[in-house]
Amino acid sequence: MAGSEAKERKILAAVDGSEESTNALSWCLRNIVAENSKDTLILLYSKQPLRFYPATDGPGYPFSTDLAASVERYNTELAESVMEKAKGLCKEVPDVKVETRVERGDPRDVICQMTEKLGADMLVMGTHGYGMIKRTFLGSVSNHCAQNAKCPVLIVKRPETSAPAPNK
Amino acid sequence: MAGSEAKERKILAAVDGSEESTNALSWCLRNIVAENSKDTLILLYSKQPLRFYPATDGPGYPFSTDLAASVERYNTELAESVMEKAKGLCKEVPDVKVETRVERGDPRDVICQMTEKLGADMLVMGTHGYGMIKRTFLGSVSNHCAQNAKCPVLIVKRPETSAPAPNK
Numbered sequence: 270m271a272g273s274e275a276k277e278r279k280i281l282a283a284v285d286g287s288e289e290s291t292n293a294l295s296w297c298l299r300n301i302v303a304e305n306s307k308d309t310l311i312l313l314y315s316k317q318p319l320r321f322y323p324a325t326d327g328p329g330y331p332f333s334t335d336l337a338a339s340v341e342r343y344n345t346e347l348a349e350s351v352m353e354k355a356k357g358l359c360k361e362v363p364d365v366k367v368e369t370r371v372e373r374g375d376p377r378d379v380i381c382q383m384t385e386k387l388g389a390d391m392l393v394m395g396t397h398g399y400g401m402i403k404r405t406f407l408g409s410v411s412n413h414c415a416q417n418a419k420c421p422v423l424i425v426k427r428p429e430t431s432a433p434a435p436n437k
Numbered sequence: 438m439a440g441s442e443a444k445e446r447k448i449l450a451a452v453d454g455s456e457e458s459t460n461a462l463s464w465c466l467r468n469i470v471a472e473n474s475k476d477t478l479i480l481l482y483s484k485q486p487l488r489f490y491p492a493t494d495g496p497g498y499p500f501s502t503d504l505a506a507s508v509e510r511y512n513t514e515l516a517e518s519v520m521e522k523a524k525g526l527c528k529e530v531p532d533v534k535v536e537t538r539v540e541r542g543d544p545r546d547v548i549c550q551m552t553e554k555l556g557a558d559m560l561v562m563g564t565h566g567y568g569m570i571k572r573t574f575l576g577s578v579s580n581h582c583a584q585n586a587k588c589p590v591l592i593v594k595r596p597e598t599s600a601p602a603p604n605k
Contacts, residue, residue: 278468296589300446300559301469391468415583415592421464425589 277307281389283380283414284312286351289395291358293425297393298361301423309366311387312355315379316344316371377413384418393423445475449557451548451582452480454519457563459526461593465561466529469591477534479555480523483547484512484539545581552586561591 282297284290294312302308348371359367370387372379384392396411415422450465452458462480470476516539527535538555540547552560564579583590 276468293589300444300589411583412580415579419594421461421468421591421593423589423591424583426587 277309278390279309279311279387281311281313281380281384281387281392281420282355283376283392283394283410284314284351284355285376286347286354287395289425289427291354291395292427293393293395293423294355294358295361296425297423298359298365301391301393302362302365306365309368310359311368311370311383311389312352312359313370313372313380313383314348314351314355315376316348316373318373318375376410377417380410380414381417381419384414384420389420391421391423392418393425396424396426445477446558447477447479447555448559448561449479449481449548449552449555449588450523451544451560451562451578452482452519452523453544454515454522455563457595459522459563460595461561461563461591462523462526463529464593465591466527466533469559469561470530470533474533477536478527479536479538479551479557480520480527481538481540481548481551482516482519482523483544484516484541486542544578545585548578548582549585549587552582552588557588559589559591560586561593564592564594 280297280301282290282294284294297310302310352369352371356367356369359365370383372383380392380394383389392414394411394414396409411422411424415424448465448469450458450462452462465478470478520537520539524535524537527533538551540551548560548562551557560582562579562582564577579590579592583592
């Protein structure tokens with residue numbers, strides 16, 4: 270895919286700072302993004318939506334505005350930290366163009382919407398996204414995106430999850 | 438990923454002669470398998486298992502052996518036809534090494550088992566595999582493989598399935 274044969278592709282990589290997404294990004298860099306390609310790698314992080322339910326009927330909480338600001342600041346710093354880590358990983362492939370997007374919302378919706386909005390040629394992601402209980406009810410982020418994203422989806426597992434699961 | 442940087446990779450592509458699998462293979466050839474790479478593309482077809490329930494308590498069917506042989510012959514010819522079509526498609530990338538495997542069994546099990554047995558670096562497949570009713574109960578082949586295959590899984594959809602589904 271190198272040299273004159275290289276095509277301009279947009280590869281969207283969902284990152285969340287977890288080992289799973291880091292591994293997926295690393296695998297993508299080594300196996301999909303060629304050093305001389307014209308690929309643009311778009312790192313996408315979705316912030317959790319802020320959910321506050323003010324106790325309007327109760328005594329109220331004078332610190333609620335501060336709390337919201339603190340949570341938002343924490344979320345912003347977390348997003349920046351995750352992006353810095355991901356961008357650092359991208360230096361493995363010096364020539365690749367890297368862009369970053371931070372959106373807010375349920376990762377399942379955000380990722381699927383952004384593949385379409387950005388016209389991604391491929392979506393790369395790890396296998397997790399929710400805790401076990403939430404995954405049981407909502408389905409995993411990767412399953413959802415594999416079914417609903419509007420482009421080919423590459424799902425990369427953690428190496429250790431490759432071991433045969435007992436009684437599976 | 439070309440030239441001296443190329444790694445020897447085994448890419449397993451599940452083929453079944455459908456438009457979905459043909460599209461997935463074609464996408465893989467254009468986007469993953471580089472012309473100068475050392476990739477080996479393994480085309481995997483899983484024959485449906487033969488299921489005959491002889492009516493041992495009834496009058497019997499003298500043609501049952503012939504029927505079994507006919508079905509098996511049909512399945513074999515179908516597998517050969519699918520493989521020829523897939524190999525023809527692979528000529529888009531002249532330098533890629535192509536191997537073929539025909540196995541028997543449920544595609545979900547066969548594909549997952551073969552990724553492990555062959556030490557595949559990546560599995561490529563389309564999005565379908567069963568009819569709607571069977572998919573509802575068993576889950577799709579691609580979902581199953583995305584969850585259970587022991588390597589990264591690339592799921593490629595038909596271009597027309599990329600259109601927004603109504604009420605979804």
